[in-house]
Amino acid sequence: MDSDMNLKRTPETGEILLETRHLAKYFRAGGITSRKYLHAVEDVSLSVRRGHVLALVGESGSGKTTTARLIARLMPATRGEILFEGQNVLKTEPRQASLAYRAHVQMIFQDPFSSLNPTQTVGHHLARPLVIHKKAGGRQEIQDQVFELLATVGLVPVEEIADQYPHQLSGGQRQRVAIARALAVDPEIILADEPISMLDVSIRMGVLNLIERLREERGIGYLYITHDLASARYIGNEIIVMYAGHMVEGAESQELVQNPAHPYTRLLLSAVPDPHSGIVRKRLEARGEVVSLIDPPPGCLFADRCPRVMDVCRLTTPEKASIDASHWARCHLYNTPA
Amino acid sequence: MGLDLSPDLDNQPQLFGAFNNPLLRLKGLCVEYSTPRGPVHAVDGVTIDIGSGEFIGLAGESGCGKSTIAQAILRVLHPPAVITGGEIWFENQDVLSMDLTELERFRWQGISLVFQSAMNALNPVMRIRDQITDVIEVHSKLSRADAIQRASELLDLVGIGQKRLMDYPHQLSGGMRQRVVIAIALALNPKMIIMDEPTTAVDVVVQQQIIQETQDLKERFGFSVMFITHDLSLLVEISDRIGIMYAGEIVELAPSRSLFTYPLHPYTQGLMSSFPALTGARERLTGIPGTPPDLVFPPPGCRFHLRCSLVQPRCKVSKPAYEQVSPGHFVACHLV
Numbered sequence: 001m002d003s004d005m006n007l008k009r010t011p012e013t014g015e016i017l018l019e020t021r022h023l024a025k026y027f028r029a030g031g032i033t034s035r036k037y038l039h040a041v042e043d044v045s046l047s048v049r050r051g052h053v054l055a056l057v058g059e060s061g062s063g064k065t066t067t068a069r070l071i072a073r074l075m076p077a078t079r080g081e082i083l084f085e086g087q088n089v090l091k092t093e094p095r096q097a098s099l100a101y102r103a104h105v106q107m108i109f110q111d112p113f114s115s116l117n118p119t120q121t122v123g124h125h126l127a128r129p130l131v132i133h134k135k136a137g138g139r140q141e142i143q144d145q146v147f148e149l150l151a152t153v154g155l156v157p158v159e160e161i162a163d164q165y166p167h168q169l170s171g172g173q174r175q176r177v178a179i180a181r182a183l184a185v186d187p188e189i190i191l192a193d194e195p196i197s198m199l200d201v202s203i204r205m206g207v208l209n210l211i212e213r214l215r216e217e218r219g220i221g222y223l224y225i226t227h228d229l230a231s232a233r234y235i236g237n238e239i240i241v242m243y244a245g246h247m248v249e250g251a252e253s254q255e256l257v258q259n260p261a262h263p264y265t266r267l268l269l270s271a272v273p274d275p276h277s278g279i280v281r282k283r284l285e286a287r288g289e290v291v292s293l294i295d296p297p298p299g300c301l302f303a304d305r306c307p308r309v310m311d312v313c314r315l316t317t318p319e320k321a322s323i324d325a326s327h328w329a330r331c332h333l334y335n336t337p338a
Numbered sequence: 339m340g341l342d343l344s345p346d347l348d349n350q351p352q353l354f355g356a357f358n359n360p361l362l363r364l365k366g367l368c369v370e371y372s373t374p375r376g377p378v379h380a381v382d383g384v385t386i387d388i389g390s391g392e393f394i395g396l397a398g399e400s401g402c403g404k405s406t407i408a409q410a411i412l413r414v415l416h417p418p419a420v421i422t423g424g425e426i427w428f429e430n431q432d433v434l435s436m437d438l439t440e441l442e443r444f445r446w447q448g449i450s451l452v453f454q455s456a457m458n459a460l461n462p463v464m465r466i467r468d469q470i471t472d473v474i475e476v477h478s479k480l481s482r483a484d485a486i487q488r489a490s491e492l493l494d495l496v497g498i499g500q501k502r503l504m505d506y507p508h509q510l511s512g513g514m515r516q517r518v519v520i521a522i523a524l525a526l527n528p529k530m531i532i533m534d535e536p537t538t539a540v541d542v543v544v545q546q547q548i549i550q551e552t553q554d555l556k557e558r559f560g561f562s563v564m565f566i567t568h569d570l571s572l573l574v575e576i577s578d579r580i581g582i583m584y585a586g587e588i589v590e591l592a593p594s595r596s597l598f599t600y601p602l603h604p605y606t607q608g609l610m611s612s613f614p615a616l617t618g619a620r621e622r623l624t625g626i627p628g629t630p631p632d633l634v635f636p637p638p639g640c641r642f643h644l645r646c647s648l649v650q651p652r653c654k655v656s657k658p659a660y661e662q663v664s665p666g667h668f669v670a671c672h673l674v
Binding site: 059060170172200201202203204205206209227228229230231233234254257258267268269270271272273274275276289 | 399400511513541542543545546568569570571572574575598608609611612613614615616617618620622623624625626627629630
């Protein structure tokens with residue numbers, strides 16, 4: 001492995017903090033009496049580890065955001081388990097997530113403006129979780145912690161910023177407030193749903209670097225959701241590619257980018273602009289559009305667009321095939337026995 | 339810094355902006371928005387020539403003025419925005435003094451515009467066919483029958499197919515709606531198409547398809563393209579030249595490969611450091627600290643000096659001149 005910033009070892013790196021097993025989410029499509037379902041997420045099994053960034057990459061409709069929301073327990077799952085601290089929380093706390101779960105699993109969202117309350121100051125946004133989770137008591141203690149959080153995320157001068165309202169801040173600053181808010185409860189896991197895609201380009205790296213620094217300093221485990229493979233590789237230790245609700249390939253980041261196995265991953269890679277590559281790359285031809293997720297057909301959902309489709313692809317969903325150590329792909333090309 | 343690009347000015351003028359007869363000339367263009375706090379200098383003295391058949395990219399972040407320029411060129415600025423200075427010349431005609439008849443001919447036959455999130459700007463209660471014929475009928479003298487014929491051809495051209503002619507926008511995917519908008523822009527064989535963030539709202543695979551299709555159409559019909567985006571990495575592979583805008587001004591302009599290999603302006607360098615590479619070693623990138631300046635009261639001197647890591651005392655007081663430092667490579671910076 002090349003020595004780069006992502007691979008510094010913090011104590012206990014790699015310990016599994018949260019695991020999902022065969023998570024699925026179906027939305028009813030059509031009216032109340034409809035019997036059709038949109039299969040937004042199907043059979044998602046992944047682990048979030050301490051001090052480790054798992055990037056979930058996919059285009060719109062891939063199910064990546066729904067997966068994050070399921071793990072954040074913002075909506076009930078249709079099927080599957082979420083194992084946290086050895087227990088399936090969907091069974092132990094079925095109605096809604098416990099305060100304890102919320103203290104350990106936090107989320108930051110794509111739109112830094114709509115995720116903040118426009119009528120409240122920055123200070124209020126950070127004080128609230130401190131109070132709810134009893135992290136601080138008394139005005140002075142709360143204020144001290146609020147200032148400390150602001151300093152941690154680089155929002156200075158802290159006294160001034162604490163009194164501002166969201167509309168007075170830039171997009172990048174708002175996103176830092178959202179990160180500070182998530183940090184307030186000292187979580188083990190942060191689910192970051194496209195945290196930089198709505199920020200100005202020159203601001204993005206600063207926020208990503210902050211996320212990385214918190215990973216390194218505090219051992220936070222991240223699920224980083226993005227459509228941007230380049231940022232996934234930058235910050236992710238591991239990348240899982242999603243397509244039409246399914247996980248189709250997973251590998252350590254460098255490995256995935258260098259040796260993509262699944263035809264969809266190859267298509268995605270060839271479509272990403274990469275001015276650093278000296279020669280003009282051969283673009284893979286993309287045919288057709290994503291299949292409908294409403295009562296989807298059997299077999300691999302990429303079949304209609306796949307340049308290497310075989311008959312079996314339309315009959316059965318491919319199993320996970322091992323490409324290499326910790327590199328797998330769900331594709332019949334790799335399932336076919338030699 | 340010496341650049342030895344060995345320019346082939348006679349055979350490839352488009353790479354260096356040295357046009358004998360540029361299609362579009364902007365000279366010192368200024369646009370202001372009036373606000374309660376005072377006028378926002380959204381575009382402040384932009385000068386650029388664009389040639390026939392050229393693919394020019396305009397990159398910058400929000401608030402830099404790139405969309406405003408696009409709207410100014412076609413004179414479709416909404417109040418409180420108003421052109422307050424400078425000139426716009428299209429094929430040697432003064433656009434700013436065109437009357438309504440001339441404007442109607444200039445728009446869509448001369449230059450057409452694909453707006454940001456244009457796919458959402460399609461009228462939801464009109465069929466695709468009518469949205470295309472509507473434009474044709476307003477901006478040309480074609481009969482309704484001919485306009486319908488043209489609409490069919492256009493849909494074939496952008497790869498959607500005639501059977502979608504009678505559909506409503508909601509029946510098409512995002513990528514297809516974007517292609518409809520491009521078809522509308524092509525309707526009257528314009529000499530130039532301005533595309534304002536045409537692929538921001540689509541997925542990367544569809545983005546790649548649309549860009550490829552646009553390039554193919556450009557090769558076929560020979561129109562120029564001005565491609566406006568915040569995604570600089572996208573432009574490097576598709577543009578002949580790239581202009582970088584910051585706070586209402588063009589700070590650097592150069593052939594794409596030159597800009598990518600030798601970015602001269604610290605802002606350009608900072609922007610380059612904002613796009614992680616997909617291949618190669620993983621390097622730590624920093625982006626650019628700070629935020630774009632207040633355009634009601636822009637900072638004195640160079641507008642970028644507050645965020646510039648190479649700032650010198652004179653940068654704070656005197657505005658750097660926009661100059662050509664090597665063939666086709668323009669930059670506004672005291673350090674160059």
